[in-house]
Structure formats: C-alpha cells, structure tokens
Amino acid sequence: MYQQKYWNLLKELKVHVYYVQNYAVTQNKNDQIINIFLAVTSSSSIAAWALWKEYEFVWAFIIATSQVVTAIKPLMPYKKRLSALNNLGDMLSVISLKAERDWFFVSEGKWDEEKIHSQWADLKEEAFAAEKKCLAGLTLPKNKSTLSLAEEETDLYLQSTYS
Template structure:
C-alpha cells in the first residue's frame, strides 16, 4: 500500500514538473505574441494609414487598440508568472529527482512502511512549500492543454525509465 502511495506521489510530482514547464512555455508565447502585435502595429500602422486612406477608421482602431495594450501590458500577469514558474519548475524538478532517487529504496523493500510514509509526507510538504515560496500570491489558472501534455510526457518518461 505505501509503495503504491509513494509511486503515485512520484508520478504526481513528475506531472507537476511537466505542467509547470508547459504552462511556462505558454505564458512566454502569450507575452511574445503581445510584443509582436505591438511591434507590428506601431511600425506598420502609420505607413498603412498613409497608403490606404479608405481604411482610415480600421487603422485608427488598430492604433487605438495597440495603445490600450501598451498601457495595460505592465498589469498583465505573463512576465511575473513566467519568472515564478521558472523558479518553481527548478524547485519541483529537484524534489522529483529526490523522489526518484528514493524510489529505489521503496521499490526494493529497503524501507519500512513508516519510513516510506515519512518520505511521502516530506515530498508533499516540500512541493507545497515550493509553491508557496515561488508563487506567493500568484494564481495559476488551470490549463487543460498543458495538463494533457504533462500527463503524456510523464507517462512516456516513466515508461522509458522504469518499465523498459
């Protein structure tokens, strides 16, 4: 029972590591798309306005939108989340590595159920402490596509590492 409990925690940690990585990539892309939109609109809107006078309203609207995005961009969470996610990902990776290192002792029956339970509890506590430390007051919305990718990557990793 405790062996399975530890294995489930190890798997959950790996999913969490991959989830944070995939979510960080998504946050980075969102920030990049916003920056690209602002760069394109600021550099091309004035030229386009001069070339296509019949679409002046459209170009004025695009310029207005880019100005609003420029004004609210510092309030968007992407940059702050990305920094926190990178630090959290590193911390969770270290915890997951420790869990994998200790899996040997669990799988080979070298630890008692009490020892396994203690190690399992430490993994959960360390994971929660890392989330609190690096996320602080930040919230991470659930992202189904990142979770799906994380579960797929975890299954592939565990299969190639432990069942080959």
C-alpha cells in the same frame, strides 16, 4: 500499499514538473504575441500612412487597440507568472529527482512502511513549500490541455525509465 502511495506521489511530482514547464512556455508565447502585435502595429502604422485615407477606421482601430494594450501590458500577469513558474519548475525538478532517487529504496523493499510514509510526507511538504514560495500571491488558471500534455509526457518518461 505504501509503495503504491509513494509511486503515485512520484508520478504526481513529475506531472507537476511537466505542467509547470509547459505552462511557462504558454505564458512566454502569450507575452511574445503581445510584443509582436505591439511592434507590428507601431511600425506598420507609419508605413500605412499612404493607405490611411482608404482604411481610416481600420487603422484607427488598430492604433487605438495598440495603445490600450501598451497601457495595460504592465498590469498583465505574464511576466510575473513566467518568473514564478521558472523558479517553481526548478524547485519541483529537484524534489522530483529526490523522489526518483529514493524510489530504488522503496521499490526494492529496503525501507519499511514508516520510512516510506515519512519520506512521502517530506516530499509533499517540500512541494507545498515550493509552491507557496514561488507562487506567493499569484494565481494560475487551470489549463486542461497543458495538464493532458504533462500527463502524457509523464507516462512516456515513466515507461521509458521504469518499465
């Protein structure tokens, strides 16, 4: 029972590592899309001056949208989330590696149930402390596709490493 409990935690930690990494990639892409939009609209509005009269409403809308995005961009959570996710990913990776290192002792029956439970609880506490430290005040909306991808990557990793 305690071996299975430890294995489940090891798997959960690995899913968290992949989830946080994939979530960070998504946040980075969102930030890049916004930056590209702003760069294109600011440079193309000047280049499109000749077309201005023909598509006056379209260009006015694009420029207005660009100005609104520029104004609210500092309030958007992408940069803060990205920094927090990178830090959290690093911390969870270390905790996950520790769990994998100790899996040998668990799987080979070298630890008794009390020791397994103690290590399991320590890992849970470390993961919670890492989340609390890195995500202080930040919320991460759940992303089902990112979670599914993380679960797939974890299954592949565990199959190739421990099968």
